Amino acid sequence: MSAITSSSATGTRTWRVPRLPLRDWIFITLCGWGVMLLGVVLVGNLIDHWAWIAGLFGRDVNDISVTSSIWGMMSGVTVWFVGFVTGYYLHYYLPAFIANGRTRRDTAIEAGIFGGVLAAVASVLVTVGFVYERVVYAIAGWQRGTPGDTLYQDYDDYGQILLVSIAGLLMWAAGGAMIGSSFYRSNERGLLSVAIAFAAVGLVGGASGLAGPFAFVARQFEVDRNLLVSFVAALMATVVLAGVTWWNVRKLPLRNK
Amino acid sequence: MKIEVQDVSLAYGETQALDSVRASIDGPRIVGLLGRNGSGKSSLLSVMAAFRPADSGTVTYDGQPVWENPVVASQIALIREGGDVHGEDEKLDEIFRYAAWLRPNWNASMAEELAEAFRIPRKTNLDKMSRGQRSAVGVVLGLATQAPVTMFDETYLGMDAPARVLFYDLLLKEYMERPRTFILSTHLIEEVSRILEDVIIIHEGEVLMQTATDDLLGQGVAMTGPADRVDSFVQGMNVIGTRDLGRTRSTTIFGGLSASQRIEARELGLEFTPLELQDLFVHLTTQKEVRR
Numbered sequence: 001m002s003a004i005t006s007s008s009a010t011g012t013r014t015w016r017v018p019r020l021p022l023r024d025w026i027f028i029t030l031c032g033w034g035v036m037l038l039g040v041v042l043v044g045n046l047i048d049h050w051a052w053i054a055g056l057f058g059r060d061v062n063d064i065s066v067t068s069s070i071w072g073m074m075s076g077v078t079v080w081f082v083g084f085v086t087g088y089y090l091h092y093y094l095p096a097f098i099a100n101g102r103t104r105r106d107t108a109i110e111a112g113i114f115g116g117v118l119a120a121v122a123s124v125l126v127t128v129g130f131v132y133e134r135v136v137y138a139i140a141g142w143q144r145g146t147p148g149d150t151l152y153q154d155y156d157d158y159g160q161i162l163l164v165s166i167a168g169l170l171m172w173a174a175g176g177a178m179i180g181s182s183f184y185r186s187n188e189r190g191l192l193s194v195a196i197a198f199a200a201v202g203l204v205g206g207a208s209g210l211a212g213p214f215a216f217v218a219r220q221f222e223v224d225r226n227l228l229v230s231f232v233a234a235l236m237a238t239v240v241l242a243g244v245t246w247w248n249v250r251k252l253p254l255r256n257k
Numbered sequence: 258m259k260i261e262v263q264d265v266s267l268a269y270g271e272t273q274a275l276d277s278v279r280a281s282i283d284g285p286r287i288v289g290l291l292g293r294n295g296s297g298k299s300s301l302l303s304v305m306a307a308f309r310p311a312d313s314g315t316v317t318y319d320g321q322p323v324w325e326n327p328v329v330a331s332q333i334a335l336i337r338e339g340g341d342v343h344g345e346d347e348k349l350d351e352i353f354r355y356a357a358w359l360r361p362n363w364n365a366s367m368a369e370e371l372a373e374a375f376r377i378p379r380k381t382n383l384d385k386m387s388r389g390q391r392s393a394v395g396v397v398l399g400l401a402t403q404a405p406v407t408m409f410d411e412t413y414l415g416m417d418a419p420a421r422v423l424f425y426d427l428l429l430k431e432y433m434e435r436p437r438t439f440i441l442s443t444h445l446i447e448e449v450s451r452i453l454e455d456v457i458i459i460h461e462g463e464v465l466m467q468t469a470t471d472d473l474l475g476q477g478v479a480m481t482g483p484a485d486r487v488d489s490f491v492q493g494m495n496v497i498g499t500r501d502l503g504r505t506r507s508t509t510i511f512g513g514l515s516a517s518q519r520i521e522a523r524e525l526g527l528e529f530t531p532l533e534l535q536d537l538f539v540h541l542t543t544q545k546e547v548r549r
Binding site: 020099104106254 | 307325334358361
């Protein structure tokens with residue numbers, strides 16, 4: 001058996017792209033995205049159908065027709081999904097990888113890659129969803145209206161939608177990672193991390209206009225929103241949340257189940 | 258590969274799990290880590306595999322520390338009863354798929370053969386398997402990983418007797434074909450003693466002794482005969498246990514018998530029988546003062 005040689009001596013990179021979990025979870029993400037795309041058509045038609053029934057009872061059908069973005073509402077679930085999956089990754093995958101001969105440092109880097117790629121893929125899918133919705137609405141003759149508590153001014157402003165999505169999703173991925181790793185350490189630490197994570201994504205997301213589900217927070221801030229400032233604020237929150245995650249992981253003792 | 262455990266201590270709150278533990282293994286060897294429940298076996302293996310940091314002390318492999326060392330860590334496999342897989346609701350194929358991705362020496366064909374030999378169900382989720390089947394999954398992972406240092410932390414205790422015998426046979430076969438270091442933590446000593454080359458006995462967080470199995474077995478002797486003669490014979494010897502049956506006394510000594518002592522014992526009409534490893538272990542761990 002050959003003697004062990006030091007990786008630092010040879011200068012080789014020891015972390016790697018977590019291809020296998022990425023492949024699995026991107027597949028699940030795509031499946032969910034496909035269901036949501038179908039959902040736009042289904043929900044839109046249900047509303048139309050309801051309008052026809054309501055018309056029989058003398059209601060003004062214009063009040064009930066599709067006048068807002070269904071995708072805009074449905075894609076709100078994306079932040080929860082990305083936060084949950086990265087939390088799941090930190091709670092289940094990362095300890096299993098450490099138990100299989102990987103270091104905490106390498107698995108933490110890989111978790112960062114996983115969360116970053118997942119957030120990027122989800123952002124692209126959210127943006128493509130708006131393109132798809134435009135086509136569906138054009139065919140059906142529905143109206144999308146204008147976005148509410150978000151940084152982008154129009155549902156057709158795909159570049160801004162992509163930027164806003166990726167900034168928000170990165171923040172949620174880091175929050176999820178922090179919660180997942182904290183619950184692995186202890187339930188008390190996990191509960192505390194939930195409060196910290198929601199405070200961070202709620203305040204930064206709300207104040208910056210990367211509102212997500214915290215639109216009610218956004219309405220409390222009477223500030224001129226700027227995409228660049230919001231993007232930087234979200235990235236800073238992401239770095240802080242990722243830092244707490246590393247603090248959890250760096251000396252993580254593996255539980256014996 | 259040489260494993261050195263140097264003054265490792267570990268505490269869980271007020272409980273001192275390991276207290277300045279020192280041990281050395283110069284592989285390839287099959288080593289038994291023996292100890293009673295709560296003696297610190299799992300804690301020691303956890304530190305040796307970098308599953309948790311020690312409070313103090315170091316563990317090195319060929320002189321390099323194991324903690325956060327990617328090259329060393331990839332050479333070690335610690336298999337625990339939980340399996341340490343990424344999802345309790347995964348099936349065997351999924352577990353193997355990830356093992357192949359994670360483990361540089363993963364032997365897929367061997368894993369398939371072992372899964373067949375242990376009759377592990379392919380379509381049952383891990384959390385729906387019986388304890389024996391889960392243990393078998395751990396055993397298969399440990400053997401097919403082919404890590405230069407493979408530790409089994411009582412992984413196989415959930416298996417039934419035929420499966421355990423199959424495990425011991427497979428482990429020996431593996432050891433002969435691809436010599437490497439196996440460390441078996443167990444309290445099923447009688448079963449496993451035939452395959453152990455070395456033993457480390459741990460008790461209350463301290464290493465009681467580390468020695469070759471054959472040397473250890475030569476140390477424990479039960480002297481049986483009339484109580485007065487036995488007492489007279491063992492005077493000055495290291496007595497680690499005594500049992501009486503009527504006027505007959507059986508006294509266990511630790512330290513072996515010289516040729517002249519054997520002759521003397523025969524002349525006194527005393528019987529002397531070497532102890533089985535398990536009996537010796539019981540005496541040693543209930544007589545803490547017997548130390549090297």
